[in-house]
Amino acid sequence: MEEVGIVSYGANIPRYRIKTEEIASVWGKDGRSISEGLGISEKSVPSVDQDTATISVEAARAALKRCAINPKDIGAIYIGSESHPYAVKPTGTIVGEAIGATPDLMVADFEFACKAGTAAIQTCMGLVLSGMIRYGLAIGADTSQAAPGDALEYSAAAGGAAFIIGKDQIVARINHTCSFTTDTPDFWRRAERKYPSHGGRFTGAPAYFKHITSCAANMMNHMGTKPDDYDYAVFHQPNGKFPIAVAQKLGFSFEQIKQGLIVSFIGNTYSGASPIGLSSVLDVAKPGDRIFVTSYGSGAGSDSFDLTVTDAIKDLKRKNAPSIAQMVADKEYISYGVYAKITDLLYWE
């Protein structure tokens, strides 16, 4: 079979941060113990003029800056998010226009909680391999919100990453992908409601852990690999604790997941989480490095990827766009008051 993989990548993380301790102090909670319990010290917050569309455009433009492909050769754009700015009217058309890929292309918005971005990568792989398109653009991005005072308020953050998928000039070959999907109501948001609901303790074992470990085990079975065969591993990161625990369960070391573990510094970016983790790995990856990725989306499902970095990574102009480490470091702290104002908490439906 012909090869398919990542031709370029780019990410975007809003600059505002709010500390876990700042949120906790508003609700009379012990910030330090919450921060330690979640493994999150601060989270990114979108400005009033940032949303999933602006994050997606900036991530896509960063990916294009690093490579030499003509945007008109992009034949499909799929954007995975649970915070598309419109309920009806696609985010993908805004991105397509803003990067100069319109009008001869396929566009649709995806939704599958936190794994819609990796589902978009799989869709682009299929279209590229079938020869229907030359390049596909897959984006995972979110500006997730949690109800004031809810446990998720400490983690719901903003950010996203974009991947150009194609057959030529591949910097990371996707050796294989597989998914694991069941109907599990661990987290949801009803149509027309602003904030999500979740199944409390139910979100751990039967949801996150079962899907990721099953999907990851299937992948290693298909490929005949074991955790030691990979240089890096990225797991969905709703908090700083789950990905470390799931890595341990599967037999991956902390060293393998460290580079892709960004949640502690920016919070849970939902559809952006695994894509940002993978971007952070690609920021430092060398030819021959093997990367293991497994995302998770509530509702529920996981997508696994086995990638090998190629020699072409040396020609990718990675410095043409900021690295994840640079975006994590470029920040401005805000108070809960400013946070409430700019994230529209003061409006009640």
Next chain:
Amino acid sequence: MGEAVARFWREIPQRYNFMGNKCGSCERIFFPPREACPFCRRKSMGKMQEVQLTGKGEVVTYTIIHVGPEEFEEQVPYPIAIIKLEEGPQITGQIVDCSIDDIHIGLKVESTFRRIQAEGYTGAIYYGYKFKKCE
């Protein structure tokens, strides 16, 4: 409301992508694009060509807005600058992701894609360029 949506839609190439134009007679570049060159007038008719600008430039002067229009109230205080684009035209734009103390005349800036305004909670959302410091 319908008219505002239509106007914004017509302006998407310039608002998203810095599509300007150039007079084929005197080579002057315009942003936003013009129907005709104000210098060459009739000589420029049919000779205006689309030009893609980089969206990069330099702050010529700026002011800090403390009392903004209704849709921008949440953002005060914020800087509005006159920016001289690399290709020559001067335009007005908001500077974001920059503390007010860091802004100065001569600051190098580049465009960033942002929400410009939304018509309340039910109307259309308008996107376009703002500026941030160059890395």
